[in-house]
Amino acid sequence: MAGTRRRTQKDQTRRHLIEVALEQFAQEGLTTTRTADIANAAGVSHGTVFAHFPTQEVLVTAVIEEFGARVSTRLHELAAGSTGLRDVLAAHLQGLKEFEAFYARLVIERRLLPESAQSTFTLIQSSISFHISQAAGKEMEEGTIHPWPIHLLFNTWVGLLHYYLANGDLFAPEGSVLERYGEELLNHYVGLTGVKRC
Amino acid sequence: MKTCIACGMPMTEPADFAMGDITKAYCRHCARPDGTMQSYGEKLDSLSGFLVRTQGLDTGAAVDAARDMMARLPAWKA
Incomplete structure (x- = not known):
């Protein structure tokens, strides 16, 4: 049960990061946006971004x-x-x-x-x-x-x-x-x- | 909504599925005439040929792109 909840939360965070990145890339560019900018905009730590996207x-x-x-x-x-x-x-x-x-x-x-x-x-x-x-x-x-x-x-x-x-x-x-x-x-x-x- | 495991095409209507069979995980474009799924080599040939025919890509670039795309589809993931 706890494992399922963790998986759901992990999926939600991943989806949230993709949504925020879509928005950031559209505004600032795909090659110039830094992962730190995405972490800030998403309200998560830089490490969380790397946990999902190495x-x-x-x-x-x-x-x-x-x-x-x-x-x-x-x-x-x-x-x-x-x-x-x-x-x-x-x-x-x-x-x-x-x-x-x-x-x-x-x-x-x-x-x-x-x-x-x-x-x-x-x-x-x-x-x-x-x-x-x-x-x-x-x-x-x-x-x-x-x-x-x-x-x-x-x-x-x-x-x-x-x-x-x-x-x-x-x-x-x-x-x-x-x-x-x-x-x-x-x-x-x-x-x-x-x-x-x- | 299902997407084809071999080419990624969305499958929304029964006609999109191989032989119109909605239990199949692949689409009509990835099926052989007998309904079985094409092999990796067959799909690589047909996908790269499709890229050349419809986008005018160089053959080598089309094969590279097709190989890279297929590596990320469930049917062909290592």
Whole structure:
């Protein structure tokens, strides 16, 4: 009984640390936030952070995994009722809006992160490319979008989003880039990929 | 909610599970035609091929990323 209680408490502390780290990384950056800052913000000792995450690399990877699980699940749910590529992209935007600050940091700092964290980022992107490829494949068969190679279709969309997010200070210094430009970017991309009917 | 032990995909609908069987711990993309789970080698090939096809990654980078991802999934953890 006491063992179960201890395990539950340990799980709660771990979850709390991940939540606080998500917030801190979004505000201060993944590579510049110190574990001491996370301990302070979480109201625990520095040693408690290390008891759960022996290195900074383990912590960063765990937080990116948690972010990835949430975005993938959200996209999976939102895309479940989708009828086409536009719906899937709108679902992607919606999922990212909920974690925009963290995602923008991830995009900017990806190459500076440990390899395990970089692979996790690739895995997150693969859950998105999966939904896009499913919807796009169907629309290509129906002739409603151009038969672009899937990787170009995916990279054109993600490249557009990442450019705006990475330069958010220029596009939306006071707020959310995706709130302000999401619809415009979506319409532009759909216009690029769609086949015009005579 | 369950996630596939072999690729991490969320499984929310019966159609997401191998052969539509919700007692299975892996998804339809990780099953062979007879319903059994793909081997490590088969999954590494299909996952890295998927990364190349859908994200345009270099083949070597895709294999490295796939290997690293798989090492953290329950089906392939040492």
